[in-house]
Amino acid sequence: MALDARIPAREDAASRLLDKGMQPQSTAPGQTAEHFRQKVWLTWALLCALLGAGFYELHLDFGYVGQKLPFLLGIRLSPDGFIQGAVLTVFVTGCSMICAWMIAVLTALGRLSRNPVAFAIATFYASLFRGTPLMVQVLIIYLALPQVGVVLGGLTSGLIALSLNYGAYLAETIRSGLMAVPAGQREAAMALGLPRWVASWKIIAPQALRLIIPPACSLFVSMLKDSSLVSLMGLWELNFLAQSYARSSYHYMEMLLAAALIYWGLSIVFELVQVRLERRFGRGVVARGRHAAGPRNG
Amino acid sequence: MERSSPPPLICLTQLNKWYGSLQVLRNISFDVMPHERLIICGASGSGKTTLLRCINGLEPHQSGRVVVDGTELTDAPKTLEIVRREVGMVFQSFNLFPHLTVMENCSLAPIWVRKLPPDEAQATALSYLDRVHLAAHAHHYPSELSGGEQQRVAIARALCMSPKVMLFDEPTSALDPVMIKEVLEIITELAQTGMTMICVTHEMGFARRLADRVLFMDRGEIVEQGTPDEIFQHPKSELLATFLSRILHGASAAAI
Numbered sequence: 001m002a003l004d005a006r007i008p009a010r011e012d013a014a015s016r017l018l019d020k021g022m023q024p025q026s027t028a029p030g031q032t033a034e035h036f037r038q039k040v041w042l043t044w045a046l047l048c049a050l051l052g053a054g055f056y057e058l059h060l061d062f063g064y065v066g067q068k069l070p071f072l073l074g075i076r077l078s079p080d081g082f083i084q085g086a087v088l089t090v091f092v093t094g095c096s097m098i099c100a101w102m103i104a105v106l107t108a109l110g111r112l113s114r115n116p117v118a119f120a121i122a123t124f125y126a127s128l129f130r131g132t133p134l135m136v137q138v139l140i141i142y143l144a145l146p147q148v149g150v151v152l153g154g155l156t157s158g159l160i161a162l163s164l165n166y167g168a169y170l171a172e173t174i175r176s177g178l179m180a181v182p183a184g185q186r187e188a189a190m191a192l193g194l195p196r197w198v199a200s201w202k203i204i205a206p207q208a209l210r211l212i213i214p215p216a217c218s219l220f221v222s223m224l225k226d227s228s229l230v231s232l233m234g235l236w237e238l239n240f241l242a243q244s245y246a247r248s249s250y251h252y253m254e255m256l257l258a259a260a261l262i263y264w265g266l267s268i269v270f271e272l273v274q275v276r277l278e279r280r281f282g283r284g285v286v287a288r289g290r291h292a293a294g295p296r297n298g
Numbered sequence: 299m300e301r302s303s304p305p306p307l308i309c310l311t312q313l314n315k316w317y318g319s320l321q322v323l324r325n326i327s328f329d330v331m332p333h334e335r336l337i338i339c340g341a342s343g344s345g346k347t348t349l350l351r352c353i354n355g356l357e358p359h360q361s362g363r364v365v366v367d368g369t370e371l372t373d374a375p376k377t378l379e380i381v382r383r384e385v386g387m388v389f390q391s392f393n394l395f396p397h398l399t400v401m402e403n404c405s406l407a408p409i410w411v412r413k414l415p416p417d418e419a420q421a422t423a424l425s426y427l428d429r430v431h432l433a434a435h436a437h438h439y440p441s442e443l444s445g446g447e448q449q450r451v452a453i454a455r456a457l458c459m460s461p462k463v464m465l466f467d468e469p470t471s472a473l474d475p476v477m478i479k480e481v482l483e484i485i486t487e488l489a490q491t492g493m494t495m496i497c498v499t500h501e502m503g504f505a506r507r508l509a510d511r512v513l514f515m516d517r518g519e520i521v522e523q524g525t526p527d528e529i530f531q532h533p534k535s536e537l538l539a540t541f542l543s544r545i546l547h548g549a550s551a552a553a554i
Contacts, residue, residue: 189395195411
């Protein structure tokens with residue numbers, strides 16, 4: 001599924017070759033791309049079947065998995081009526097993503113700013129939060145701050161730590177994307193008399209986003225998994241639940257595999273979103289042939 | 299041309315520019331009258347492009363005056379906005395917006411700067427695209443066009459703002475001979491409509507046919523200026539004579 005992203009590029013490259021009057025490939029480009037896609041699906045199916053067969057051979061207690069699955073997924077609320085499991089994981093990741101994105105944009109602008117104070121604040125922040133472990137940041141916010149009178153809840157602490165940590169990494173990603181847009185683009189916009197904000201919003205941002213999306217999505221997938229750190233603060237997220245069920249029933253293999261598969265499934269959703277965003281912002285750049293390539297939904 | 303008749307559209311007075319300690323423009327002064335076609339030539343690094351970019355404020359100057367259509371360029375963003383609205387620019391590397399279609403490239407500035415309603419902006423864009431023979435490609439992306447076609451879109455994009463003067467910065471330097479021809483034809487057609495233009499180019503044949511006046515620059519200075527005949531047939535300075543012989547020996551493209 002993740003590999004699907006590359007197929008359109010192949011199709012486009014092929015049809016563009018044709019378009020520019022260069023030599024056609026030995027087979028029709030559409031066919032080649034179709035074959036490629038079929039083989040990708042086949043290989044994926046085979047690997048999934050192998051994995052499934054492996055699980056079957058382990059003689060796992062699927063009944064127990066079925067019994068605990070609603071809790072792992074978070075369909076049921078925790079005993080104290082709070083969200084738990086995968087739903088909590090997604091909630092924490094989603095909130096942190098939004099906050100990290102806002103922090104990162106400001107930091108990236110600070111790093112590109114001519115204002116020395118803004119530049120210094122941005123570099124200081126990025127250095128500090130990239131240079132210290134996420135785990136230590138989480139613990140400082142949750143366990144150490146109360147010592148000086150700042151008491152934050154587990155969820156709040158987790159969100160703050162994840163946002164600040166990932167914001168620092170994301171800022172670098174955004175900065176590199178902004179810097180990679182050729183200077184001629186802003187000049188052309190200015191020469192047309194476009195106000196700065198229109199040039200930034202309509203010309204620079206969309207082109208930078210095309211470059212930012214792949215690494216940013218990688219960061220968010222990574223954040224999805226790092227969100228398990230909030231279990232340190234007594235939140236019943238996916239990883240925590242899997243471990244506690246495993247411990248109490250000694251079904252470690254079942255529970256940890258189930259948790260792993262749920263994380264994987266969520267990551268795949270992220271990857272699908274990434275594919276869509278890449279297509280959206282790749283318009284024109286990933287050149288489509290004039291005879292637009294056919295439907296390519298995987 | 300008499301001084302008393304219409305005021306010059308562009309008026310440069312004692313323009314100086316430095317990059318750090320390096321002086322790239324020295325005491326540049328000249329006027330451009332409405333409908334005048336000015337060609338600037340000179341070796342690489344002589345300051346032609348920098349001069350052009352000073353006229354619409356893409357490069358700041360350190361001393362002297364740049365007045366365009368009665369507005370003097372200062373540090374105030376307002377003056378930049380006013381001047382850029384009236385000055386179209388075509389770049390050597392096209393600088394089309396790759397993520398926008400040809401139509402969007404052409405209608406963006408009229409919508410955001412001239413505040414035209416989108417359908418009106420698109421109609422204008424289409425008429426200019428038709429003039430550069432690319433109306434059929436309105437919904438393509440720049441990457442789907444050849445270099446010559448991209449440069450023609452860039453010309454249409456600048457024209458969509460209905461500028462009073464067009465600046466061309468080596469518009470054909472990135473193109474092969476066939477494409478050079480198609481772009482030069484468009485510029486010539488534009489000149490015939492009476493558009494005021496300043497063009498930096500190495501295409502001497504084109505310059506000779508098109509220009510009302512030619513400036514020859516070297517090391518940031520205007521060394522000679524005059525009619526094409528004066529410049530190309532009767533160069534006064536050693537520098538210009540050497541430059542011309544080099545160019546004419548080197549390029550058969552000048553014959554186009």
